[in-house]
Amino acid sequence: MAVAVKLLRGCCHCGSLSRTSLAAKELLSRTAVGSVVLQTRNNTRIMERVYPLPVGKDGGRPDRSQMNELYKILREVEIVKYPEEIQCILTDFVEGVGIRGDVVTVKRDFFHEELFPAGMAVYASPDNIEEFEEERKAKGIDKAETRLGVFARMTMKELSNMHLEIPLSDSSDWTLCKRHVQVAFRIQGVEVEEDCLELPEEAVTEFQDVTINVWINGLESVPVSATIVPISEKFPPTKK
């Protein structure tokens, strides 16, 4: 069968490329290879005979002798498309999707190519849903809001990647307090309440590098690296 298909294709190529020179042929083939877009067809064709079959001698399907070339002319009736999304249960934290135990709907390709082979998600079958429900109850978590969700995780990642610069006066004495850090966060575009912040235990009175813990929803803390800089460096005075 494969041979027959190859034959037909070869003939097509002969027809289309017969007028071009050999060099051009090579070039064409090269460019064709580079420009191939492999896109999978997510459907099944349903075909139909254009001319309906005659009744057989016994009232059923016709004999071979009754068959004709015309009965092989086909027509597309319908193209059945399969759904693009699938429901699954996550077994691990996936950035931007959810955390362990979440029942989420994701793209089918994403599930089959990334999540499922890596063991980060399982099918949302009734057995699996029940199992994860039991696990949730055993851990004593009542609602989804009490855990850290997708947005909280994204915020944590953002915070752990950022570097904070705390501008403080170089002319007068000071000790670092929560208000200073809150203002520094606000300058960098992050709004933090004072209760979430946790300063180093020893009092800071000099320009140096410090790490500040930020508590998220009172459940987990993120260490944020920071440097204390003189305000004249951070915001130099404008000349008039």
Next chain:
Amino acid sequence: MEKVKIRHFMPSIKMYKDMVQHEVTYFQYHNNTRFTISSRLIKTPGLWVNHWRSVPYVYRWSPEEERILPEHYKNSCREFMTKEPEPVHWRPDPQKYWEDIDSGQRFPVINAPIPVVYPKECNTGLWGGEGIIFGYFTKVDPKRQKKLPTRPRIWLPELMKRVLYSEILDRYMAIMITARAQYLIDEAFGLDNYILQTHEVDLCSRLAMTLKREMLLALANKSLYSDNPVKKEKIYKKYEKFVIPAEEAEWIGLPMYEAVEKAKALEEELYPPQPLKDLYLVDLVRRLKLSASAS
């Protein structure tokens, strides 16, 4: 400009013989087809898939082999050869009659599958009942509102390589599958369920049958997860409804030549061949006794 010589491809007899791969029952009886598929005719009378079906592999056995093969294996083979698969590329019409608009006559509806061919490449993947469709196609030119000439056409299924996981075998496999097979696996919540639920006719592949045999054997012998007894019981409980005895599971989906070899080996174990010298010795003693009594 350089002239390019067009060489028309004409296969030699040897190449035609190489093409003889598949059982194509639909086209071989029509000599007027514009494309012909060389295929093999089956001389064995009796059990054979019907005129409207094509299969990637067949089960045939001689009367001698019929004696030694086990009954459950033969039954499963007969079922594969005679059962009608689920319609994939066509829709059976539920109505009994169709009416001709011009004449007002009523004709009975005949539900026959369209010609789909399953090549031997089927056996290395999971196609979920999809195959190659052969037929003629009339295209309509939308600009000129005119029908273009009818020409032969082949519709091919689209294949993709996906990593599938079998829970029973605890194994990841990269298998060529179609979108339909993927959908069916998702509907069944996993590869194991899909392969164990679906009938051999609809699976339509040797690979699937091999997996089925391995899974059923693992379930029957309880050889799954030998180092983890907790998971072993859990998985066994999940697939308990599919369990069959190990003697039957060994035979499921075996190709005929393997089954015959196996049956012959079993036959030799049960009835070992008696050496001729023993037979002759007994005969000699009998004859000597006879001669002694006569004298």
